[in-house]
Amino acid sequence: MEPITIDVTQNTPYGLQKIDSSISFGKFIDFLENKINQEETVKKTFFSLVLERLKANPAFESEIELSEVSLYKEELSLIYGMLMPPIADEKDVFWAMSAPLSPIVFYGTSGFYSLVTDDCTGDLRCDLIEDQAANFKQKTKMLYSFILERLYHFPPFYHNDMIITLKDDVSGLQKYYRLNIDNRFCDVYAKGSLPELDLDSIRADLQESFDVNTFTTLLPHSLFRFEGFSIITLTDVTAEHAVENIKNTILDRASYDSKTYFNFVAGALKMVVENARIDFGLMAVLRVNNKLVFDRSSMLFSKLMSAATENDMAEETYLNMANHYFQAPKPLLMRNLGAEDEHKQDFIRILKNDGVESYALLPVYYDNKVVGVLEVYSKEQKAIDERVLAKLDVALPLIAQIMKNYIDEFNMEIDNVIRDKFTSLQPAVQWRFRETAWHYLRDKSLDPQSAAIENIHFRDVFPLYGAIDIRNSTIERNSALRDDLQLQFNLLIETFTFLKQKLGFGLADEMIYKCKKWISQISDDSTDNDEMKVRDFLENEAHPFLQHFKEDSLQQAVFGHGTPDPAEKLLIENINKYFEVIDEHRGAAFANRRALEASMQKINSSVNLYLDLFRKEIQQSYPCYFEKFRTDGIEYDIYIGQSIEPEKKFSELYLKNIRLWQLTSMAAIARITHSLIPQMGKPLETTQLIFIHSSSIDISFRDDERRFDVEGAYNIRYQVIKKRIDKVHIKGTGERLTQPGKIALVYFNSKSAEEYVGYVRYLQEKNTLKDDLEFLDLEELQGVSGLKALRISVNLDSEWN
Template identity: 20%
Template sequence: MKIVTSNLNENMELPLQLTISFQKVFSLFKKYASEEFSNHPYHKSSLEIVEDFKNYPEELIEGFSDFSLLEKYQDQIDLLLDPLFPELLLLNEIKAASIPFSFTSFKFTTRFEQILNNAGEHYKLSLRNFEEDTMYIMACTFIMNLYYGFSIDLKRPFFFDIPDKNSGITKHYRTAFNGDFSEIIPTKNAPKITEEDYRELLDNFENIKIWKEKFPPGSYIFKGFGIMNLFDVTADEIISSIRTNLLRSSDNLNEELQHDLREFFEIKDLMLGFSIFTIENGLNQLRVKMSESTLFTFMSEISCSNHFCHHIVGKIFNQYESVAISDVEMYGQKHGHNPFYHQLHKVGIGSIILIPVKASNNKDLTIIEIASPRPFELNSINQNKLKDIISAFEIAVERFIEEQQNVIEATIQEHYTTIHSSVKWRFIEAAEKYQRELQEKNQDIKPDPDEIIFENVFPLYGQSDIKGSSLARNNAIKEDLATQLMLTINVLSEAYKKEKLPIYEELTFRVSEYLNEVNSGLKAGDEISILNFLKRDIYPVFKHAKRNHKPLRKEVDKYMERLDDNLHVIYEKRKNYENSVTMLNDPS
């Protein structure tokens, strides 16, 4: 008999003594073997089991805690439990007989056994995110529910992460536990739990000392076994992880998303990349602004009509719809081995999904590439699995483009003098070229930014000062920033009430830190740092919240209404300040 243990400490303290017994399931067979159920479908088989069981050892009924006896009595246990594991479902269900709180499991469906075999010879069931104290308290609530009848809801799901050595992918499973074939028996050392104890425990979940006083270690006996069902939630887990990663900012975002998508599509060498294009002259020319791509990294300009087939031009660049190429070689044959085919073939791509994301505030178009080295692994069918996360990709792309715009602005400020808006386009092009060269060259060798010269252009500017104006302006900035940060916290708090995502808590903490800094006094660069943080990390999350929860739309809209239409920040105190300065300087 295959016996699998878990990653829990074998000597872990519990209020329960774990005893394996088949008394309850045997009682069911005795029930169906009686004359009362002579017409029941189980009557005949139950009679045979009851008759055979006369020669079985008593400890199968009375119970035993030596788990090695499971193997000794394998034949008898199989006979008793086979009706709970119908043959027609052995290849479909992921089910096992198991002992709660230790997760030692000893009878499996065929599908479960295959999963465990693929995990490796020495694999132990790996329970996720459970501490010993939490397990102890869960066992106490189990006793309170089953023995005392107190209603306590601590139905926190258990999750197992089980690797597949063949595919290199880790699968995620949620468990459901059926305790119908078990009972709880108090020992002489078990204090009786009263209504007063129950109420005290309700307010002391994290006080393990109180729980151990009410339920001393080993003071109750668990007698029986449980049925554990596993449900594959890999897709749900990965979608959740992808959404979380896309909504937060990370230096390793591309790497983290690639890992998630490899599990999502079950392709261990899947490749993820993206490129940001500016569309010029209709669709005649694409300028590559930014690329972390296996396809476009070393390209600066692309002619749409010459490079891509008409189908891709229409779908990607006109309709902004995703395209799947399931067989790159077949694509090449159909489209005359065009330059795009040669690109795909050169880097060893066999199948690919292209996802266009159009920026809402400019002409930029981002193309996300999900590629496999083998044909048919990516196709128009599994492309549809991405529908649930496309909106999160759109939010992430918007944030990334804003971050890149900030980088371009910073590059201009670092390498060039103050510029007039009418010629800013020239500086933007130079800054984008500089950033592209930074990516392409060795990190130790920095490129030189282009020198920009305008012949026969002369700057004209002037400046006047009002005594005390700098202090007044700084106070105005401080008050506007503080107001905006407080409003941000309000929206995040409302969002957390609707959807308890950890990212809302994390962002609330970070906004509070910025608010404390502002209240303590502004330093050089604080304003830019805070506004960049809001654009990069907060606004994409607001879009997600607004899109997924109608009640939050009003909160987000109220926030956005307070922002200046042009500057996209709260500009109330500063506007009052500027109006005052204008009045003082007005010669009329």
Template identity: 25%
Template structure:
């Protein structure tokens, strides 16, 4: 058995106490007799056991020479301190320990028998490369600062995870090149500086087992569970004063200078805007971006070459340039824009690190220096431990900015559809920039040009008549109920006033039956509230009347002081129709947005109406084609038919039986819309485009020319248009839906009476084919369906 087995490393390890023993040889000449005696004791053990000086890789030697090894290490592992110090002899960066202090043994015992001691934050490739870096320093005299804090995570007896920082004493180690070890040149060294992550290059320069490691290290462990060193970094990063306090960036520079052990470095940031694929400047005191230099924004593809773009934005991995001048000479300027911008600023070495979370890139951390080689891929590895805090800080900053943006949008614009939200965010960002730069912030006009409108509605037919009927029924019921109470009262107490009130009640009943008017409800309500209710309260003390009076008041609605029975059924029906139709339309809209993004809004009135706008200026991509408009028109027609079917399948469950009529308005020409800040909604721009809004508001009440018949009819879809090409287009859609058994064959084309300032409108009307139930395969006309559901 060999401790090197199954471990790939540039070094072959031999445990040896040679360098420690050399120390004791120098102590033999000491003036202190005790020190001399102790040194001779240790050297005598080594003389009798030469393998301890020569070195061994068989772990069995520890057991066979346990007493001797303990004797040699007695001074190093003082029995007096063994219960206090957390200490062990080991091989660096390997999970192999021996001759541990009693306290360390107790910690391991508390962790349980199943616990395996394993160094954290040390990936397998890093172990190999860091060992190579040690060789560069020890054998070739370089001074690479590769050190990072390493930890053991060990649970205590309660299962609570404790963290122990490892500090190595490597005084008793030596590294010796073997005959097959390639000699490292200056050129090799320069290549390695920019390739920390490339394990193949390191293995080429430092083949496995090409160096001999002799000795051992003393690992001193410190419990840093409550350590505040990194917490101080975290506190600085997420402090409330960032961006506004002059000392923040100075303190931030100091933190990174301490982290890297370098005075000559500076730190910058750039924000990544994923929606537009651009880098943006971070606004605040002392904030700089060395990637985009003095620009406000820059396209990512202009700031980075293909390789660096993929590295930062796709793989979310950092990279370094250890020698900017050399890289500039070796590259074509136009292909490596980030090298060019660094050189223009006098920067000689740099590290770019992505600030990314699970959702992707949020920004770039930029560490730069005016000295070459001092920033490189090796010391870039130091960022591993602080990047989580930077990510947290940026996440919070982005959340704060997002909340601020949303607050501005809500204040200026209220709720905004997702398809145009990008534009409002863009203006809100500019609003914030202006404010931070001391300018007067102003939310600029938001407009979209050359977009195509689509409008549709499913309207409740006869809703006014239905509500009037419900009101009449409730008033009649209320008047008759009061009349019955007063008739009983007149029998108990024969007062002429009761007869007079009964007479007035009969007059009101006759009026609402013969000619119910708008103000009838108001007159009757005032009469009952001001004259009848006081009498009823007086009569409540009469024993054989109090039950009738109690029942009456229980049926009166507290808000309106009126009987609310038939009107309640009507209101519930309207609310249910709107809820169900809106829910179906919203559900279908999700599918439509996936086909091609477009603006969508809907309104609940006596029915549901909707607006849609589609065009390239909304999607902000060069991808719009008329085919998407035609597809949306067909989708709209098909969904309107499905809404009709859904309504009539639900109709038997509604408290009041009402009919609906559907209409689509076709507008042939593209138009412009802008957001009206006063009304918090989009509206058309320009006099010509206003014609569209006029038609939209009035067309459903339009008559067929020469008749008193409304264009919208129950059981039919009405498609209103003005251009011949629209007629041809929709006749093709209708033919397609007829083939799918959505529409009947009774197509009619009618002309409409002129509206104010609008002439030449026509309409296609066609009957909808219905299904009695959702899964019913049979199809019905409107009249057939009514017979089926109302036998």
């Protein structure tokens, strides 16, 4: 321990070290006196001896000039002994004292000085200061959090999350340290009267971000004087940071090519094991029809496979080794390959020939299934041992995710080939695709360079469009979300309130404030973005807050009296109760959303089932193309015409027949969904819409979307109208055309309407539809005018077949 003064931010342009501060140990002495009064164990004697030594020199209780700190080496050593475990080795501890809220260090462990200073010159290491602007913002945030907390009783908003980076002298790898600044032995005093502040406005600003300029304008630090001392602790978080790097790399996989992606992961693993001379390889377990396969592209980053490839033995080596290894996978460690018998396994000889001296294989599990192996190797003997492998434990779950992603990508490629080359098409149009495929193969055999796939299109087909929509699905979804969140936040407030009462933890007040603010913001107009913000608050603030106190209570029980005391037990029960309520599958805070999703699923499943039967029926009279689309409800397109079935003569009788079938099916669907209401946890209704298009159109197959779409400028108008009529209003009324229990039929041509009126009269005679047919004019839509509609109620209750 040495009283050496260094300025951690020397030569930087931000100058936070210029705050009006003085070194004082009075607050620590007060702290020690309180501890003596409260302590009843043998510690009290020790504390008293330390206090006596500190007070033996009256000058130590006064303000001390920075230049005179070295005169109190014994006193500073005693303070260190009080604040750090007595068995701690100061060479391994990065701990120091500084002027209050200032980067000027005046006393620290040899480990601290060795870490932040140059061994030759004793100056601050040049690679310590990197992002000066970010550091300045963090330190300013700490300063004003301290001022507001001490003088305005404002909850602290600085959370010691500053990270500094240094290159390790031994490994040459970058290392990361979390900088913690403990200001509990500091005081702040206003030089004059305290400025009046709008704390609610400050709280609102902090919800968005911390604006340095706002605080330096409202509260210039020149208005305050600081006394005491701060404690600086650096904690090595390299492994934690490396794991975070791997996680971010996985999330951003699309931004990297395979080699860069692997290099990022391997570089992070080197940081975890703290050795640049150790390298890594990945081998995912790929199977086709449950048989292991060798995929050269996924083995590029395996040391063993790359070495075997040079001898044209990669596939044989892999399959022989993998089939044996994966029968009973377990860690394999060879610290010195030179001492291994290469006749036992071919892979040992292959690795030796490639210069590998030490090698290990670790099986990687995902959901308790082996998804691959992680290779660990070095060209140095005995570089790998059990301690190195143990360090990798923290990264193995993410390596498992990488392996799982490789496997999913491989299986997806297989599925894509199947879809691309072997997708079964609807029988009505399959003949056209077979014909096109044959023409391509024929042309390719004659001239491979000019062979191309023909456009697949069908001319002069008649379209039929229908839509079954769940009424007010967005409103219902937002309402369910709002009701669930109100229940969750009310319980969360109760839990935080209980925590505040039992522990007296002031920060719980801020969490209660935030919860109440969220309750006031939740409304029927909530958007997905609002939901994401709420989720972010719960997962990243509220839940970690509760988990901390739950784990802290359990830890105190384990290391203290063995079982939680009644207060701790009650606290744990309250927190557990909250997490039970928010369980997505069983908890009350998801009840409304579960009920809504179950109701929507019940409707869509029933409608899907009926439409599948409907599709089979209409194919019996004349082949047609039928395609469904899933929205909040279900939409479908039907195309019928001579070009779809050239071998069978088309007649408009088939078109009329399918139109009648469509109207009948919509009435049946209205009845089916209405009958489901008593079975639904969240009652929902559907609306039924048909678009009548009297003339034929042309459709073509779109390769990019693997579906049929309209073709030509005039035909596209049909598509535009179809997409805009779902929310159309009746002209001059503001009333939505589509209504529950009714079928709406939109049209342009009066002749088409007359045809459907005939179908309506027929279904009224059969007691399927009610006697309330309406003829309606519709409001103008963007680029569409002159739309009309028929609307008829379905007889939902009477008996009909």
